[in-house]
Every structure is written in structure tokens, then in C-alpha cells.
Amino acid sequence: MAKSRGFEVQVKVNGQPVEVDAGSDGFKLFTEKTIVAMRVGGELRDLAHKLQDGDQIEGVSIGSxxxxxxxxxxxxxxxxxxxxxxxxxxxxxxxxxxxxxxxxxxxxxxxxxxxxxxxxxxxxxxxxxxxxxxxxxxxxxxxxxxxxxxxxxxxxxxxxxxxxxxxxxxxxxxxxxxxxxxxxxxxxxxxxxxxxxxxxxxxxxxxxxxxxxxxxxxxxxxxxxxxxxxxxxxxxxxxxxxxxxxxxxxLEEAAKRDHRRLGAELDLFSFPEEIGSGLAVFHPKGGTMRRVMEDYSRKRHEESGYEFVYSPHITKSHLFEASGHLQWYADGMFPPMRLDEEIDEQGVVRKQGQDYYLKPMNCPFHILIFKSQSRSYRDLPLRLFEFGSVYRYEKSGTLHGLTRVRGMTQDDAHLFVTPETMESELTNVLNFVLGLLRDYGLDDFYLELSTKEAGNPKFVGDDSIWQSATATLEKVALQSGLELVPDPGGAAFYGPKISVQARDAIGRTWQMSTIQLDFNLPQRFDLEYTAPDGTRQRPIMIHRALFGSVERFFGVLTEHYAGHFPAWLAPVQVVGIPVADEFAPYLDEIATQLRAKGVRITVDHSDDRMQKKILNHTKAKVPFMLIAGGQDRDSNAISFRFLDGTQQNGIPVAGAIERILKAIDSKAQV
RNA sequence: GCCGACCUGGCGCAAUUGGUAGCGCAUCGCACUUGUAAUGCGAGGGUUAGGGGUUCGAGUCCCCUGGUCGGCUCCA
Missing domain, CATH: 3.30.980.10 (Threonyl-trna Synthetase; Chain A, domain 2)
Structure with a gap:
């Protein structure tokens, strides 16, 4: 190191004062090989950067x-x-x-x-x-x-x-x-x-x-x-x-969890080419899971004051003209079916046809239900819920398994509220959403607040309305205590939204639920209710999808659990494996008892060897394998084998049944 | 939609420079009756995604269509 010629400079390295020769650079300060750069006064610099008197310096380690x-x-x-x-x-x-x-x-x-x-x-x-x-x-x-x-x-x-x-x-x-x-x-x-x-x-x-x-x-x-x-x-x-x-x-772990792969391996769903891109069919095992997911969701919605509605998959164009969809998002919709048009020999239209569209969203239908009668403030909040099938013409290059499809089922709700109850209703909705997601096994969340981008014509409606809506959403989001990340420009065209992002078992984040405020559609459809003072008032709409889409949520859960679903969701919860054929009737009898309690159980009557059956059902990720041989039958017991390879032998049948029911009831991953 | 790669029996893969489709698993049949991750033997199953072209001959080369994958863009 060259000796200084008359003057030195003082810098602080990680807060500690250090004197170095004038003209020194970072290589003088950091001799460890792992320090590859430095921050000087907060700015990232090369180590070759010359130091100045008074610089505040921190080393940047290659692993940071x-x-x-x-x-x-x-x-x-x-x-x-x-x-x-x-x-x-x-x-x-x-x-x-x-x-x-x-x-x-x-x-x-x-x-x-x-x-x-x-x-x-x-x-x-x-x-x-x-x-x-x-x-x-x-x-x-x-x-x-x-x-x-x-x-x-x-x-x-x-x-x-x-x-x-x-x-x-x-x-x-x-x-x-x-x-x-x-x-x-x-x-x-x-x-x-x-x-x-x-x-x-x-x-x-x-x-x-x-x-x-x-x-x-x-x-x-x-x-x-x-x-x-x-x-x-x-x-x-x-x-x-x-x-x-x-x-x-x-990456390999993520590939193993890929729901497209697991969907085929576990026989849950497929995308037959004959149907078209982005259109899934659910096989019996996937169908069972979906039904369980949906049934539980229905039950919880019912308990929380939602009412169930149904609406068709197609509609005449007028509805989506009124909603603004055709004006703003026609590109994302399947092209129309033109019906009832009559043309004479000269090619002149004799009777005007009607365009029908597959619906990309459920909201206009729910609005019509709101409008089906005069509404009073006593009707509000009106919470309309539907598993609504929607179709969106996504660009072919964006399709991806169940997470990006052209046909999907939204667990969609529209809440019509008064301005006075909007905030408390939003809080309720957010808590409801988070609680339900936790029941399905996701419990690590943060929130994203999507707002409009100034000057972008995509966003319709008044600036002042946007501001108050955004402020309300932000307030509710902050009250949840969860981390809140801004997403400028990410709002829907009709209003700002909060989205719930969930981290899965290997730390990846997925956008799950969205809660959107909408001051626009009530206006477009001229929605009204009678207030206590007799005046006509405009309700506010809250759009809320909880799973997002059932298909997408199904895919996310598959990846989260790597196909090893908690017992309540598993398509087959229990499989009976006799040590030899003669013990199969014994298992059939236990299966009958469990089936009576609503447990999804099969007994493996194939002529595979027991070891092969264990292999098969392990690959199928059945949570409970019940093995029975002479020792079990003699003592009215059975033996458990679990997916991690552990076993519990000689468990009395009554206790075993209780064990299984408890696992299902508690939504545990066995 | 754009760029690139890919598409072989239900699934996963093979088939030298273009020479006439094989294997494993699964399925079916027979035998075996077994205590915690693959019992043995045998059988059936493919107009090589679809269509067209080049060639004596195409799974192999060319074109079109469909689909898949990786990105870009998009994502109400």
C-alpha cells in the first residue's frame, strides 16, 4: 500500500471511521473477495470508485x-x-x-x-x-x-x-x-x-x-x-x-408440483384438443374435489348472508352494451353468434338479426336481478352469489393450464350497499375472504391495492369518485393488518380493487381473491333504492371473486399441496388394502361403516400384490391406507399406512374410524 | 396475437445419413393368495396430431391447419 503524501481522507465504513490515503478506492477498504461493490452515500459504486473525504461507505457482498x-x-x-x-x-x-x-x-x-x-x-x-x-x-x-x-x-x-x-x-x-x-x-x-x-x-x-x-x-x-x-x-x-x-x-420441485402434470398423473382433469384451447374437463376425481370445494364455499356463503342466484351463459348484445363491456373489452370476448337474421334472394336483410355473446362476466346479470323489483334500503346490503361460468377469448399465447383458461367458473358475488354501509361491508368481505382461504389451507397473505392510472382513457368514471373509492379500500386494507402493496394502474376499468395475494408452500405468490368497488355500473344501469327519508339513492356495487376462478384455485391448491391434498379435499380419502383376498370382506365391512359417515373409501380388490397396491395408492396420494390381514381381523383392528411411509398397526376399528373422521373434519393434511 | 421449440399406442420414451414402427408402465387373460413402494407368463392396442407436397420409398425433408411448451404482449 502506497504511503500517503501529506494528506489522508476520512470515511466511514459501516459506520466506523477509517482513514485512507487520498485517491484510494474500494479495493483498499475491502480485501475480502466476497465484497464486490460498495454503497457510497447510498449509491451503488464499483470498488474502483475513488473515495472522497466524508463518504459513508458500506461493502456490498456478492450474496446480498x-x-x-x-x-x-x-x-x-x-x-x-x-x-x-x-x-x-x-x-x-x-x-x-x-x-x-x-x-x-x-x-x-x-x-x-x-x-x-x-x-x-x-x-x-x-x-x-x-x-x-x-x-x-x-x-x-x-x-x-x-x-x-x-x-x-x-x-x-x-x-x-x-x-x-x-x-x-x-x-x-x-x-x-x-x-x-x-x-x-x-x-x-x-x-x-x-x-x-x-x-x-x-x-x-x-x-x-x-x-x-x-x-x-x-x-x-x-x-x-x-x-x-x-x-x-x-x-x-x-x-x-x-x-x-x-x-x-x-425449479425441479416447482416442476414436480406443476398442476398440469399432477392433473394428468392423479387423473383430475384434462384439456382435450377436440374441445379447444383453454377449455378443461374435470374427471371423476377432479370433479369430486371441485364439488367438495364448491359445497364448502356454498355453506360458508350461506352462513354469511349471501343469497344464491343463477344466470345463463349467453345474452343478447344489449346487456354488454349497457355495461360497457362491448365498448371496452370486446377483444377479450368470444365473437357473437348472429341469430334470427333473415335475408332475401337479393341479399337484403328482411329481418334484423340478434347478436348473442358468451358472457365474460356475471355482473350485468346480477344487476338485472337487483333491478327486478323496487329496492328499499332495508334490502341492502344485498349479497348475490353465483358460481358463474364465464368465457373469455384469451390470446392463445397466454393460456396456461388451469390458471389461464378461456372457460372458467367464477365464485362471483356482487354486493349492493348504501354509502353508509360500504366501509363495514368491505371489512366484512375482506375478513370473510381471508377466513375462507385459510380453511382451504392458504394462510400467508399480503394485499395489493390497484388504482387507476392518471390520464389512461381505459378507466371510466369521475376522478373524485375514484379518489373516495380508493381511499375507502385503502382504509379497509390497512385495518386488516396485512402488508399492503400499491399497484398503480392495475385497477379494473370500472373501479379500484384490493387483491389478496397468497404465498404457497414453496413461497410462490398467487393472486387469489379480488374485491372491487364499482361506482360505474350502478350509474350505467341507473340502479336505485329508496332511502329511509323516501328519496331515491344510488347503491354502490362491490364485485368480489374469492377463488378468482374455481379452475385457477384448483390449480393453485394442487401446486400448494403438491397433489397431497388434506383429507377433506382428497378425491379418495381412504383405500382398503387386504393382505390377501380373504381379508377383503373384512375391509369391505369397515368401508361400509365409513361410507355411511360420508367418507370416500374404496377397497382395492385387484389381484396385485399388497406391496404393489401400496405403491399404486401412494402414487395416487391417498391420505389413509388401511391394511388388514389375519392379525387385524382376529383383534377387530386395522393397520394404517400413511403417505410418508409410516405405519400404525393393530388400531381398533372404532378408534381408526374416529381418527379418520377427525382428520377430515379438521381439514388436516394427513 | 407475435417469436422459437415440440407433437410417435392411455402415459413416459426409442427408431443410424429418408428403407417400411419398438420398449417400459398401464389395459386384458391365465396362474399365484402374499403383512407395508413393482409376482410370473401370455395377449391386444399405433393410417407416427390432421391435411397436402417432394421421393421408387417419409416418423424422419417441405408447406398449411390444430394443439402443447418457453417467452413477449395482454390479463375486465
């Missing part, structure tokens, strides 16, 4: 969220360099870190193939091992335009700057324009460079071996459908091979 982003961002640069090594004609898009990894977009003539990824990984290895230094260089618009003349997308970013860039924020920050040079440590030559805000790892070598390119995809430049599609390469990078392996194992 900031450190991981820097690692992945640097890996993205190396990927881009590798691509241009192999194909110098490739034009660079953007290359930011994302959750668990990074991507880089390229404009290339030939899309990348999976084989290209292997070659690119090798090329990246070479770059990483060559130990190139990432060196930050401040430039200006004019110079950068000259340097990057052959990179049209970078030029566009230079023109945009700061806050306008969206995803390009990793390239050009709000402050000065910078380029990172990749310097060959042996020669000092610049091997490659990229417009970038940084910071970066000091050296490519620090990326190490724990990275992988994972997939290729297309992505619109700057996320806009109207722009050219670039070819995107996704990768992942971690501080160590163990962490990379752990990440890959998490």
Missing part, C-alpha cells in the same frame, strides 16, 4: 440482493460479449438482472437455438477465465453516439435517458452517461464495451462457474408490441455452484 444483481448484470455483459464474438452482426438490446438471473436481448437474423446456448456458455467460460476487468468510463451523448454508431438500440437509449427508459434503466441511469470497457488484463486493451450504468464486478473471473444459460425467447423491443421482436437469452448466475444447484432443485 444488490450483490446478486451485480453478479447477474455482469454475467449478462459476458453473454453479450460471447454472442458478438460468435456473431459480430448481433445488435445489442438491453441486458438487466432479473429474479434469480438475467437476460440479454439481441437483434439477430437467425433466432438462437438450444444448441447455440451450449456454444455460448463455452464462449462465456473463456471470457470469464480470461479475467477481463470491467472499467467504468464517463462519456457524453455526442461521444457515445459516435462510439456506438453500430448499435442502433443503444443509440435509442442514449436519446431517451433517465426515467423514460423503463427496462433500459440498467443501461442509462438518471445521472451521467457511462460506458463499461472490458479490459484484457495482459495487454490493457479494450476487448469489448457496452453502454451501462453499472456497477459491475471488478473482474469477469468473479462470475465463476455457477452460471447457466437457461432458455431462448423472443421479446418486443422496449416491451412494446408495436416494436420489433428481439431474441432474448435467459440465464442464471449464483455465487457458488451449491447455490446454482439449489436453485435448479427449486
Amino acid at each position: 440482493p444488490d450483490g446478486l444483481n451485480i453478479l447477474r448484470h455482469s454475467a449478462a455483459h459476458v453473454l453479450a460479449q460471447a454472442v458478438q464474438n460468435i456473431n459480430p452482426e448481433a445488435k445489442l438490446g438491453i441486458g438487466p438482472p432479473v429474479t434469480d438471473g438475467f437476460y440479454y436481448d439481441f437483434d439477430v437474423d437467425q433466432p438462437f437455438t438450444p444448441e447455440d446456448l451450449r456454444a455460448l456458455e463455452k464462449q462465456m467460460q473463456k471470457i470469464i477465465q480470461s479475467g477481463q476487468r470491467f472499467v467504468r468510463r464517463v462519456t457524453n451523448d455526442g461521444d457515445a453516439r459516435v462510439e456506438l454508431a453500430s448499435e442502433p438500440y443503444k443509440l435509442e437509449l442514449i436519446g431517451l435517458k433517465g426515467s423514460d427508459v423503463g427496462d433500459g434503466a440498467a443501461e442509462v441511469g438518471a445521472g451521467e452517461l457511462t460506458i463499461y470497457d472490458n479490459i484484457d488484463p495482459a495487454t490493457g486493451n479494450t476487448i469489448w464495451k457496452d453502454l451501462c450504468r453499472g456497477p459491475h464486478l471488478p473482474n469477469t473471473r468473479m462470475i465463476g462457474q455457477a452460471f447457466a444459460l437457461t432458455r431462448v425467447a423472443a421479446a418486443y423491443w422496449r416491451g412494446n408490441e408495436k416494436n420489433k421482436q428481439l431474441q432474448r437469452i435467459y440465464g442464471t448466475a449464483w455465487p457458488s455452484k451449491d447455490e446454482l444447484r439449489a436453485h435448479q432443485e427449486r
Whole structure:
């Protein structure tokens, strides 16, 4: 370390005062290899950044969220360099870190193939091992335009700057324009460079071996459908091979839970090609589960003051003109069926036809039920509930198993309330929703408040109405004590909403219930009730889906439980396995007793060996296996085998029945 | 909708440079009657997603349609 010549600067490192020579950089302060960057006065900087007197400094460890982003961002640069090594004609898009990894977009003539990824990984290895230094260089618009003349997308970013860039924020920050040079440590030559805000790892070598390119995809430049599609390469990078392996194992665990796979394995549902994309059929086992889910929901709704209504799947166009759906969301609806039109020989319409639409939402129907009679304030809150089948023409590329379909069943309720009761009703609804979700086994929530985006014509209705509605929702959400995350611009076109986000067993979050306030439809349909003073008043509508859609909720629960459902939901709750045929009648008799109590039980009469039966029913994830042989029959007992492989032998039949009923009743996962 | 990859008996997979479809599981039959994750033997089942083209010959090559997957966009 060079001795100071006459003056030193004082900085604070993690709050502790430290004196260093003038002109020192972060490498002087942090000798541990795990520190890859630093925060200076809160700003992320390269370790090569020169320290100033009075700087408040913290080291950024590679394993921290900031450190991981820097690692992945640097890996993205190396990927881009590798691509241009192999194909110098490739034009660079953007290359930011994302959750668990990074991507880089390229404009290339030939899309990348999976084989290209292997070659690119090798090329990246070479770059990483060559130990190139990432060196930050401040430039200006004019110079950068000259340097990057052959990179049209970078030029566009230079023109945009700061806050306008969206995803390009990793390239050009709000402050000065910078380029990172990749310097060959042996020669000092610049091997490659990229417009970038940084910071970066000091050296490519620090990326190490724990990275992988994972997939290729297309992505619109700057996320806009109207722009050219670039070819995107996704990768992942971690501080160590163990962490990379752990990440890959998490992906494998998620794949094992994939409801599309489990749906086929457990014979729950399928998507026959003959029906059409995004349209599911539920098989007997899935159907049983659905019925149980729905029945329980019905029971709880009934207890909570909801009334049950039914409405048809199709309607004449007028209803959706009145509701505004055809004006705003016709693209998301199936095209109309034109009925009753009569045309003469000359092709002239003799009788005007009628357009019928499949319904994408239930609300207009429930509104008509409200309007079927004069309403008094005594009728309110009126809570109308329906498992309503709706159809939405989702773009083919967005369909995904049961979680994104074209035909689904909403557990939909519309509540008509007075302004005075709106707040208490919203509170009730939120508590009801959370309580019911807990019964189905989800208990880790946060809330999202979706509000309108100023100036977007998609949102209909008065600003002042939006403001008061939003304020009320926020108040109710905060009272719940749950974490509340803002979602600006995420509102429905007719009003703001609270959505309940649930974390599943492996920490993924799913949007579940939504509670939406609507001041718009009551107005469009001219809804009224008579107030205590005899005046006519407009009710407020609350839209509320609890599962969201039954199909989607079914998929989420399947993934949450990995197919190992709690006994009350399991399609087959108990299976009897005789040690030999002669014990089957003994089990049949126990099965009769259990069936009388409403338990879903089968006795396996197949001529498989007992061991094979255990295998089969374990794979089918039946919560209780009841095994019976001579010892059990002699003592009027049975033996339990559970899915984790444990067993309890010689349990008296009466106790066993009680054990099973208790598990079902308590909604426990056995 | 856009880009790319893919589609072989119910399911999971094989089939050298285009040469005439195999395996495992499942299903069915027979035998076995067994104490906690696969008993043995045998049988049936595919116009290789559908259609068209190239070729003496197509699961293999080309085109169209449908569907699936990964992304982008969208998500009332």
C-alpha cells in the first residue's frame, strides 16, 4: 500500500471511521473477495470508485440482493460479449438482472437455438477465465453516439435517458452517461464495451462457474408490441455452484408440483384438443374435489348472508352494451353468434338479426336481478352469489393450464350497499375472504391495492369518485393488518380493487381473491333504492371473486399441496388394502361403516400384490391406507399406512374410524 | 396475437445419413393368495396430431391447419 503524501481522507465504513490515503478506492477498504461493490452515500459504486473525504461507505457482498444483481448484470455483459464474438452482426438490446438471473436481448437474423446456448456458455467460460476487468468510463451523448454508431438500440437509449427508459434503466441511469470497457488484463486493451450504468464486478473471473444459460425467447423491443421482436437469452448466475444447484432443485420441485402434470398423473382433469384451447374437463376425481370445494364455499356463503342466484351463459348484445363491456373489452370476448337474421334472394336483410355473446362476466346479470323489483334500503346490503361460468377469448399465447383458461367458473358475488354501509361491508368481505382461504389451507397473505392510472382513457368514471373509492379500500386494507402493496394502474376499468395475494408452500405468490368497488355500473344501469327519508339513492356495487376462478384455485391448491391434498379435499380419502383376498370382506365391512359417515373409501380388490397396491395408492396420494390381514381381523383392528411411509398397526376399528373422521373434519393434511 | 421449440399406442420414451414402427408402465387373460413402494407368463392396442407436397420409398425433408411448451404482449 502506497504511503500517503501529506494528506489522508476520512470515511466511514459501516459506520466506523477509517482513514485512507487520498485517491484510494474500494479495493483498499475491502480485501475480502466476497465484497464486490460498495454503497457510497447510498449509491451503488464499483470498488474502483475513488473515495472522497466524508463518504459513508458500506461493502456490498456478492450474496446480498444488490450483490446478486451485480453478479447477474455482469454475467449478462459476458453473454453479450460471447454472442458478438460468435456473431459480430448481433445488435445489442438491453441486458438487466432479473429474479434469480438475467437476460440479454439481441437483434439477430437467425433466432438462437438450444444448441447455440451450449456454444455460448463455452464462449462465456473463456471470457470469464480470461479475467477481463470491467472499467467504468464517463462519456457524453455526442461521444457515445459516435462510439456506438453500430448499435442502433443503444443509440435509442442514449436519446431517451433517465426515467423514460423503463427496462433500459440498467443501461442509462438518471445521472451521467457511462460506458463499461472490458479490459484484457495482459495487454490493457479494450476487448469489448457496452453502454451501462453499472456497477459491475471488478473482474469477469468473479462470475465463476455457477452460471447457466437457461432458455431462448423472443421479446418486443422496449416491451412494446408495436416494436420489433428481439431474441432474448435467459440465464442464471449464483455465487457458488451449491447455490446454482439449489436453485435448479427449486425449479425441479416447482416442476414436480406443476398442476398440469399432477392433473394428468392423479387423473383430475384434462384439456382435450377436440374441445379447444383453454377449455378443461374435470374427471371423476377432479370433479369430486371441485364439488367438495364448491359445497364448502356454498355453506360458508350461506352462513354469511349471501343469497344464491343463477344466470345463463349467453345474452343478447344489449346487456354488454349497457355495461360497457362491448365498448371496452370486446377483444377479450368470444365473437357473437348472429341469430334470427333473415335475408332475401337479393341479399337484403328482411329481418334484423340478434347478436348473442358468451358472457365474460356475471355482473350485468346480477344487476338485472337487483333491478327486478323496487329496492328499499332495508334490502341492502344485498349479497348475490353465483358460481358463474364465464368465457373469455384469451390470446392463445397466454393460456396456461388451469390458471389461464378461456372457460372458467367464477365464485362471483356482487354486493349492493348504501354509502353508509360500504366501509363495514368491505371489512366484512375482506375478513370473510381471508377466513375462507385459510380453511382451504392458504394462510400467508399480503394485499395489493390497484388504482387507476392518471390520464389512461381505459378507466371510466369521475376522478373524485375514484379518489373516495380508493381511499375507502385503502382504509379497509390497512385495518386488516396485512402488508399492503400499491399497484398503480392495475385497477379494473370500472373501479379500484384490493387483491389478496397468497404465498404457497414453496413461497410462490398467487393472486387469489379480488374485491372491487364499482361506482360505474350502478350509474350505467341507473340502479336505485329508496332511502329511509323516501328519496331515491344510488347503491354502490362491490364485485368480489374469492377463488378468482374455481379452475385457477384448483390449480393453485394442487401446486400448494403438491397433489397431497388434506383429507377433506382428497378425491379418495381412504383405500382398503387386504393382505390377501380373504381379508377383503373384512375391509369391505369397515368401508361400509365409513361410507355411511360420508367418507370416500374404496377397497382395492385387484389381484396385485399388497406391496404393489401400496405403491399404486401412494402414487395416487391417498391420505389413509388401511391394511388388514389375519392379525387385524382376529383383534377387530386395522393397520394404517400413511403417505410418508409410516405405519400404525393393530388400531381398533372404532378408534381408526374416529381418527379418520377427525382428520377430515379438521381439514388436516394427513 | 407475435417469436422459437415440440407433437410417435392411455402415459413416459426409442427408431443410424429418408428403407417400411419398438420398449417400459398401464389395459386384458391365465396362474399365484402374499403383512407395508413393482409376482410370473401370455395377449391386444399405433393410417407416427390432421391435411397436402417432394421421393421408387417419409416418423424422419417441405408447406398449411390444430394443439402443447418457453417467452413477449395482454390479463375486465
